[in-house]
Amino acid sequence: MANAVNIRELALLSLLEMQQEGKQSHRVIRGVLDKYQYLPKQDRAFFTRLCQGTLEYRPQLDYILNQYSSVKTKKMKPVIREILRMAVYQLYYMDQVPDSAVVNEAVKLAMKKGFKSLKGFVNGVLRTAVRDKGNLKFPGPDQPLKYLEVQYAMPEYLADKWLKAYGLEQTAKICQAFLEEKPLTVRLRDHGSQEEKEAILQELEEAGVEVLPAPYLEMARILKGYNTLQYLPAFYEGKLQVQDVSSMLAVECAGIQPGQKVLDLCAAPGGKTILAADRTGESGSVLSRDLTDYKTELIRDNLERCNIHHVKTEARDAAISDPALLDQMDVVIADVPCSGYGVIGRKPDIKYRASLENQQELVDLQRAILKNAASYVKPGGVLLFSTCTIAEEENENNVRFIREELGLKSESLDPYLPEELHCASTQEGYLQLLPGTHSCDGFFVSRFRKC
């Protein structure tokens, strides 16, 4: 483990960067992995796991540290606090690193960062943590908020919100699902041809990738054991697209037919656009919009890689009405900006940023976008509204808004969904996918027809 110290230092710097305003953890991690492409696979995996885990388990790690440190984590200086969190994460969740190595590496890292006088402190706190590991008790379900915060690392604001909406058992299930490993899900772009599918699968196999079936959809697969996705021929040749099953289901619920004209309003990075384009075929077209040039650039990169020519991208603000599109579209996909609580498993920083203040602002923005989206659907056409969250304000309440204020009619999702997902609400025109109950991200899908 000659590189171990550097990897830990890299992780420390990344974890500190993630806490700065406007930084997103997955982008910070991706940035480092892109920059250090020469690192061996096991180092990349160690780095990613250490960053993700330390971020994800932060409330639990702080609870553990606070049992042993006289200075509470809230009051600690950020660098030393992060070094300790990283160490406790390794002690509790990375069995392949011996406890003594964890403590030594943490002390070395603290000294390297200039905290020479803290050698004794870091050593003392961590040694006690090691010794006491078997005895430490977390708060139990009799204190539900504390229990969810420590056992499931869920900050109080969201724990409280979901306790009220779903009760303790269901909330614990959701939180548990977030903490489980999130596999990389891709869609095979086989255009419905068995032959093409076999060819893609064979290409992946030859590249040494483990391909597992994904839930709900035949075109979805889980990939494991690859080093850099971008280096896989099947990826750079555009034969697969990274996309969660939930997002594929959303597009499928739009029931897009060959030749149709589709608008994808908040489209980056383009997974939905590409599936929509595969469904319309070249006899149809997709207009793919997002707010900034940066975002449309992401879409264009993916389109180019997938060799798709019947999609036009535009950087536009979906909240501002565009009269040119009124009554023009067979299908409008509105996957609106949302609180993102459904993807906390992939983007743990979302749970630390959640707050009541942002909620109403978001709903206002969503409704402005939905109003425009509905106006672009031609009479008889379809509006598909989706979010990647599990908040009633942003989901069910917006369905009511679309029905009552915008005058569109809900339509059953059942014709487009596998039978195992059918339920009372799908027949009524919407589906809330819940982590822990469903085998995918938390996601909300609803379908409407304009009269």
Added chain:
Amino acid sequence: MALRNIREIGDRVLEKTCRPVAEVTPKIVDLVNDMVETMYEANGVGLAAPQVGILKRIVVIDVDPVEANPIIMINPEILEVSEETQTGDEGCLSVPGKAGQVTRPMKVKARAQDINMETYEIEGEGLLARAICHELDHLDGILYVTKVEGELHGMEAPEDVEIED
């Protein structure tokens, strides 16, 4: 909050005299928060506004090794210094990788305004006294390197650690 770039020796901004702060605007609050964050990130015990390129009489100091207890000093001035002195190595975030021996008073008494522009007095001893003198010098364009006795030297490389149970 955001990290600010730390200016290094040779940058003329470090040689200028800073202006007093007349009122704490939201911009000043941001600056102070950023200075604290930048100081912690760089693992310094103090930071003066000119070190992040702002010519205002503001310094932040925190000499506690673990606990975050930043002292914010707006328009600071030294009231009294002890006769007793301390002589030892000093470093500066604007002179990276270097240290040098400087003699400072063992104790100082200073007055400053806090983030609400309330005036307070503070007494410091040892490292805190040294930090107050060092940071206040920055506000008048003085770097510690002009006060070094002997030569500047490189920081000692972190020794190999042996950890005893």
